[in-house]
Every structure is written in structure tokens, then in C-alpha cells.
Amino acid sequence: MKTTFKKSVLAFLTCVLALAFALTGCSGGGKDPKANFVGSWELSGGTTEGEELTDEYMDMFEEWGISCILVLDEDGTGSLDLFSEVSDLKWEAKDATTASITVDKETTDVKLEDGKLVLEDGEDKLIFSKSDKDLSGTVKKDREAAEKEEEVEEAVEDGDVQSVEISPAVTVADDDLCTITITEKFQDDWGDIGFVVNIVNKSDKDLTFYAPTGKTNVNGTMKEAWFSAHLMPGTNATEEFTFSKGTLDSFDSLVNTTIGIDAYLTDSYEDVASYSATIA
Structure with a gap:
């Protein structure tokens, strides 16, 4: 009788202890350390090549659309989007504050x-801060942009870079101030993609020529272009009037294009001329 009772008590205590350990495992004490790292992390500071990455730098990166993102997925994979260059990675949690990350067969530790x-x-x-958003979509866009750039570079290597002479050259301006031809x-x-522009400053002033917003269209659709040329009196230059990658298919x-080029006095920023021309 006593032996049977003693066995029952021991069995009961064993169940209680097992339950206690199970509950402890579900609480913070038994939390899988991997959970501390899973998610999207954004660069928020640090130092590189002796230069501190201040808030001003972070704002500049955002303005330029430059990403620096670390995505750690629950399955031990992830991505490192370092200034818009994307690499796949594998990672594992060593403990609650340390994880190892492997990119291109090189392993390094990150610490919380x-x-x-x-x-x-x-x-x-x-230094990366945890984002409350899933940034994998941004990483995907950067990866696709990098792949497209690689395609362009391959096209260059294959001789697919193109140029066509415009004959006769198109005159954009020809007056006492300057001559501009495409x-x-x-x-x-x-x-x-763009045009080669030959420009001569005929005046006795320092002039800066640029492409103003809202004065250039391609085949009837408004486009933003880039052009800038600073010429001292009596000098000439050859510059490129360009549309950034992705602006044109x-x-x-590049057909039926109307371009606009304005000029201002370099020292005073006073506008002095506005020109336009159409290239078939």
C-alpha cells in the first residue's frame, strides 16, 4: 500500500516538473535566439574608411535612392543589399546576441x-536598426536594377553600344551669345541615351548652359533630361544631353525630340537666354 502510494506521488511530481519545464520553454527563458534577428534591418550609422556615417549621410543616401538593407529570413537565408548591390546569404544564431552571416563563402559575426x-x-x-516594414520588396527592385545594369555592360562588351551621326547637324542656337548644334x-x-551637343560661347561673359525642367519631350511625351556646360568667354565644348537609364525604352x-537649353550668367545666376529645337 505504502509502496504504491509512493510511486503515485513520484509519478505526479514527474508530470509537474515536466509541465514546468515545458512552460519555461514557452516563456522568454527558452526563446529561440533566432527570433532576435529575423526581419529587415536598415543601415542607421557607423563608420566606414574612417568616416562617420552621420544622419546627414543617411538622408543623402535616401535622397539618392541608395539602399543598405540586411534581410534575415526565418529559414536561415536572407539578402544583403549593400548600396544597391544585392548578395544572397545564409545565417544562423549562435546565441541570443550573436549571429553568423555567410556571403560568398565569407563568414562574419553580427552582434545585437x-x-x-x-x-x-x-x-x-x-550599425543596422530594425525596420517595422518588410523591406524585401526594395531588395528585389535593387536586384532587378543591378541585373539590368549587368545586361547593359554585357551589351557594351558585345559591341551593342550605338551612335548615329545627325546629318545635317541640328542648330539649336546661333546668335551673338552662342552657337549650339546637335x-x-x-x-x-x-x-x-541622348545627343552630342557642340556649343560655343561667343560672348564676353562666363555662361552656364543647362536643360530646364518642362522643356524637353520625346515623341510628344514630356521627359526629364540632364545637360550642363560651363563655358568661359570665347571657348567651346562638346557635352552630352542625356536621358537617364529607364527614361527611354x-x-x-529617341525620335521626334524637342529639346530645351537655357543659359545663365555663371556668377550671378541671371537667366540670359532660352533656346529649343526639334530633332526628327
Whole structure:
């Protein structure tokens, strides 16, 4: 009788202890350390090549559309989008504050410090803050942009860069101030598309020529272009009037184009002239 009772008590205590351990495992004490790292992390500071990555730098990166994102997925894979260059990675949690990340067969540790991920490589130190958003979509866009750029570079290597002489050259301006002519259209090494512009400053003033907003269209559709040339009195230059990659579908899209080029006094920023011309 006593033996049976003693066995029952021991069995009961065993169940209680097992339940206690199970509950402890579900609480913070038994939390899988991997959960501390899973998610999207954005660069928020640090130092690189001895330069501190201040808030001003972070704002500049955002304005330029430059990404620095670390995505750690629950399955131990992820992505490192370092200044819009994307690499796949594998990772694992060593403990609650340390994880190892492997990119291109190179492994490094990141550490959790005050809720932020810190990656150190020599004197460089990158600090990532946890984002409340899933940034995998941004990483995907950067990956696609990088792949497209690689295609452009391959096209350059294959001799697909194009240029066509415009004959006769199109005159944009010819007065006492300057002469501006368009002599060629092209697609360059980086996939930018545009025109070659020859320009002469006939005046006795320092002049800066530029492409103003809202004065250029391609085949009836308004486009933003880039052009800038600073010429001292009596000098000439050859510059490119370009549309950034992605603005036009291809080199063949550059048809029926009306361009605008304005000029201002370099020292005073006073506008002095406005020109336009159409290239068939």
C-alpha cells in the first residue's frame, strides 16, 4: 500500500516538473535566439574608411535612392543589399546576441547591441536598426536594377553600344551669345541615351548652359533630361544631353525630340537666354 502510494506521488511530481519545464520553454527563458534577428534591418550609422556615417549621410543616401538593407529570413537565408548591390546569404544564431552571416563563402559575426545589429570588419563598423516594414520588396527592385545594369555592360562588351551621326547637324542656337548644334545621338556604356551637343560661347561673359525642367519631350511625351556646360568667354565644348537609364525604352525611342537649353550668367545666376529645337 505504502509502496504504491509512493510511486503515485513520484509519478505526479514527474508530470509537474515536466509541465514546468515545458512552460519555461514557452516563456522568454527558452526563446529561440533566432527570433532576435529575423526581419529587415536598415543601415542607421557607423563608420566606414574612417568616416562617420552621420544622419546627414543617411538622408543623402535616401535622397539618392541608395539602399543598405540586411534581410534575415526565418529559414536561415536572407539578402544583403549593400548600396544597391544585392548578395544572397545564409545565417544562423549562435546565441541570443550573436549571429553568423555567410556571403560568398565569407563568414562574419553580427552582434545585437542596444537593440541594433552591429557588423564590424576591421576599422569599418556598420550599425543596422530594425525596420517595422518588410523591406524585401526594395531588395528585389535593387536586384532587378543591378541585373539590368549587368545586361547593359554585357551589351557594351558585345559591341551593342550605338551612335548615329545627325546629318545635317541640328542648330539649336546661333546668335551673338552662342552657337549650339546637335551632331549625334547615342547610347553609352551605362545605358544612358541622348545627343552630342557642340556649343560655343561667343560672348564676353562666363555662361552656364543647362536643360530646364518642362522643356524637353520625346515623341510628344514630356521627359526629364540632364545637360550642363560651363563655358568661359570665347571657348567651346562638346557635352552630352542625356536621358537617364529607364527614361527611354531603347536607343530607337529617341525620335521626334524637342529639346530645351537655357543659359545663365555663371556668377550671378541671371537667366540670359532660352533656346529649343526639334530633332526628327
